[in-house]
Each structure stands twice: as structure tokens, then as C-alpha cells.
Amino acid sequence: MYIAITRQQLGDNFRGSARDFVNYLEKENEGKEQGDQELYFNHEENSIDAERVIAEIDANTAKLKKKEPKFYSLVVSPSQGELKHIGDDPEKLRQYTREVMKAYAAAFYRDREVTVKDILYFAKLERERTYSEKDRQVKENQAYATKILELQHQVRAIQQGREQGDLAQLQERIQILEREAPHQQNGKRIVPGMAKEGYQSHIHIIVSRMDRTNTHSLSPGSKFRTSETTLHGQTVKQGFDRDKFFRAAENTFDRQFGYKRNFVETYHARNLLDKDPKRFFSALLGLPANERQAARQLLFKAGINVPTIPTNKAQLAYKAMMQLKKGIGKALESGSIGI
Template sequence: MYITITPQKMGGSYSKSSADFVGYLEKENQGLDQEDMECFFNQYDNEISAEEVIREIDGNTAKLEKTEPRFYSITVSPSKYELGKLEHNNEDLKKYTRELMKDYVTSFNREINGRPITIDDIKYYAKIEHQRTFKGSDVQVKENQPFATKILQLKTDIRKIENGTMAGNVKEKKTEITKLERETPHQQAGKRIVQGMQKEGSQSHIHIIVSRKDASNRFSLSPGSKYKTSNVELNGKSVKRGFDRDSFFEKAEKTFDKTFGYHRNFAETYQARKDFIKNPKIYFAALMKLPTNEKALAFKIMGKAGVPMMPSIPVTQGQLAMKIFKGLRRGVEVAIKSSSIGI
């Protein structure tokens, strides 16, 4: 499960409207008949139009400054293993989203009128998408780039030869291009993976747009708060503040597992991925203690995610050299970011 929480951002300041973002989320509906379109939904309704989402989000921004986001975007990307556990893709993802947003509100260390925040205190809209494309930050695209650069240069040379500004053999250069295309490390359906290429297989994921202000348009609820959970003295009163992202991500996993009876492998857990970046020694020590089958699946999952692997699987903790850790950390940070793991 890969989850990110990002603030609305348009250039140097925050736009007063959510129209551009909502329009972006409508991209998969382009060219479809009305009955085939994927509508927005929230905690209680399934058929919500883009126009209503824009109107409700834009109208819920009382007293926000230009330097403050009007809304936050939450992207939820189940892995292919998790998606494989769903029986009814769309309905199951909607069900999970509604449970997930309950976890979201309980991760706030805030109160409204002396009571904990509830699901009815937030204004959110969600949309399911079924397609993904490769980004420039994806490991596959980055590792293919040297080949792409050479191919581009060869194609440029061919054009120059054909228009007479350069001497050379077009046939030889085309043969070289064919060879490079074949040797490119990351391919899909026999073609070199490039930025913008649609990813094959099940790619269903959820986009959620949640208002910065509560449903009453009176209180600010920011999951981007720099405060995790704390109390502060304000006007002589103790006031709760903060949002616990770690708690939210961990709850999100447990909710999915409980809802769909999913057995989560060690390598799929938020805590494990976090340790992988911050303390790979602890990560690999825990990995090597797993039962053989669990360990094999963990390495398979890591490989599918584009996580760079060690040249050989260590047998003892003493073999986990720090110089390998440093190289792993650099590679893993790229893999984690390209997979949109929000930590």
C-alpha cells in the first residue's frame, strides 16, 4: 500500500480554485459515454459530479490566506498483490476508502467543540482511476535513459545523413538502434519502457481531495501540520494540535488487511519500508529472521517495486557491510519516491 498526502500547489502561491486538479482527475473520463464514466464519491454518496466537487471545495475556504492550501490530495495505490485480493474492484475500493477516511480523522490530535473529530467533520471527495503511466522518476525509466539517449542520437544522425548534412551509413545506424532497443534492461510487451508509457496489469488507485477546512468551514484541519501530536497553551487553555502520519499509514494497512483478509508480507509494511531507508541494518536483520517462504516473497516484492538488491543474500548479520547500506539507501530513496510511498 503506497499512500501520499500532498498539499494543493499551483506555482508560487495557492490557487483559489480546485478546478485544475479536479479537471486532471477527470482525464480517464475523456471520450467516454456518461454511463461509462467514473464519478466522484464521498462517505455517503456515489454519483457526484466534478462540478459539485469544485463548488464544495472552493466554497469551503473561509479565512484561509493565499499562502495556505485550500485542500490536500491523498493518493492511495494498492499493490498488485493487494488488488488481487479484491473480488469487486470498484466497490471494494470505495468501501476501503470510506474506512480509510475514518482512520484519517482519528489521526488528528484535534477536537471540535470539546469532542474528537469524526468522519462528518471533514469534507472530502474521492475518485478511482485504473491507469498509470511511467514517470521520469521511475527506476525503469531512469535505468533505460542511457539507452534512450544513444537511440535519440542515432536517430538524429540518420536525419542528418538523409538530408545530406552528415556522412554515414543509415542501415548500420538502424541496425544499432535495433540492437540497443533489444538490450534495454526494462521492457514491457517487447517495447522499451519510456516516460509516459501506460503500465500494464491492474493499476487501480484512489485519488482523494480533502478540504483544508472542516465541514462547518470554521476550523482548519491540516494533515501537513509540522506538529505530530502535542498540546499547546492558547489563551490560557490547553489546545490539542497535530496530525500523526505514521499512525495514519499504519492504520491504513491494518484496515485493508482486516477488511479483505489480507496477509501482509514483512516487505509490504510501512514500518519495514521506513526502516529500509533510515536503518537498513535493522531492516535486513529482521528480514533474515523470516521463515523461508516469507523471506522469498519479500525479496520478490522488493524486486518488483524496483528496489535495488544486494549482490548476494547475506547469511549472517555480520555480512551486512555499511558500504552496501549506503549504496542501498541511495537507490531505495529513489525507488520509494518513484513508488509514491508517503513517509
């Protein structure tokens, strides 16, 4: 399970409105009949149109300065294994999103309990994903893409009479490079913008920075970590516990749908890898043989070629450990393992 939290972008053209973001989320609805379009939902309702989302988020900005973010966006991205487990069922994903937002509310550190009833949010299911420059497959195809582009420039120069050369030979070399690129999909080289195969459902959530009463700010940003401060002589709790939220979201999926999560899929594993690699690999070595083998298969699917997972610490030399850490880290960052 991979969940990202991002504040509203404050660029040079910042206008404060949620309209640009909502319009971006409408990309999958373009060209579809109204009855086939994916609408928004919140904790109580389905089938909410985009204009209502914009109106309610934009109206809920009391006390916020002109250049402060008015909302945050969450992207909830189950792995293909998790989606397969629930049959890529959109209704189950909506049910899960509502549980995630309960966990989101509970992660705020305040003097009073924050519940999902305090949160103004709207969510939208998307069924497609496309490759970007950040994807491992695109990066590993890049050397071939560069050579192909150079050859295509030569072809155009010959066609326009600016250079001389053998067009047929150049085009044949282009075709060979297209076939030799290491990552293919349906017989074509994977490039940015190409739709990904398999289950790709994910949820976009737009959540107001202010609570439903438009009175209290609820900021989940990374700098708003849990802390206590003194205000008018009294100790006040503030902040958002991201670790608590991510763990709760993962545990909720497992409990709600009976999902058996492997160690390398867990948020705990990701934290260990980032903060204490030795403990990560010790935990990996300590898995029962069947779970260790399942971990190897998950890593392999994520593009990390691990012929065998070492069976003892002596086999895991420092250099090998750091190389494996680098590969696993990239897979975790891209969500390939689904964390």
C-alpha cells in the same frame, strides 16, 4: 500500500480554486461516453459530477488567506499484490477508501474528537498509470534513450541534406539499441508516458482544508505534527499524526480483506529502513525461512537483485547492507513494494 498527502500547489498562477486539479483528474474520462466515465464518490454517495466537487470545495474556504492551500490531495495506491488479492474490484476499493478516510479523521490531534463526519472530501477511482522519469525502468533505460536520440538526430540531418551518412546502418543501430534496452513491455522499450501493465488501480482524494462546518482548519501537512500550545492561557492540542494514519490505513486493508502482509511490505519496515537500518536487517534476518524467501521474491520483483538474504549478521557486511538499503529505499519511494 503507498499513500501520499500533498497540499494544493501554490504556483504563480494560483487562483485558489480546485478547478485545475479536478480537471487534471478528468484525464481518464476524456473521449469516453458519459455512461462509461468514472465519477466521484464521498462517504455517503456515489456518482458525483466534477462541477459539484469544484463548487463544494471552493465554497469551503472560510478564514483561509488568499495564498493558503484550500485543499489537500491524497493518493491511495495499493500494490499489485494487494489489488490481485481483492480481484481489482472497484467496489472494494471504494469501501476501503471510506475506511481510510475514517482513519484520516482520527489522526487529527485535537481537544475534541474528529470523525469522518467532520471531513469534506471527494474521491475518484483511476484504473491506469503511466511510466514517468522517476520510475526505475525509465531511469535504467535512459542511457539507451540518449544514444537513440543522438542517432535519430543524425538520421534527420542526413535526410535534410545537412550531413552525409549511411541511413540504413544508422536505423539498424537504432533498432539494436531499442531491443537491448533492459526494460521492455510488449516488445517495446519502456519510455515516459507508456501505460503500465497489470493492475494499476488507485484512488485520488481531494479533501477540504476546512471542516464541513467551514469553521475549523484541518491541515494534514508535514509541518502540522502533533503538538500542544498555549492559547488564551489554555493548553490546546493541534496537528496531524501521519504515522498513526499510515499504520491505520495499512492495518485496515489487512483486516478488511484478510491480506497477509510480508515484513518488507509494511510501513513499519519502511520506517526502520529510514531511521535504523541495522534494526531493519536484524528484523529481516529474524523472519521464518518461508517469510524470508517471500521477502526476497518481493524485493526481486521491485528490481532489487538479492541472490540470497543472509542467514546471519556476520554475512551482512556493512558495505553490502548499505548497498541493499539504497536499493530497497528506491523501491519503497517508487511504491514498487506497495508501501
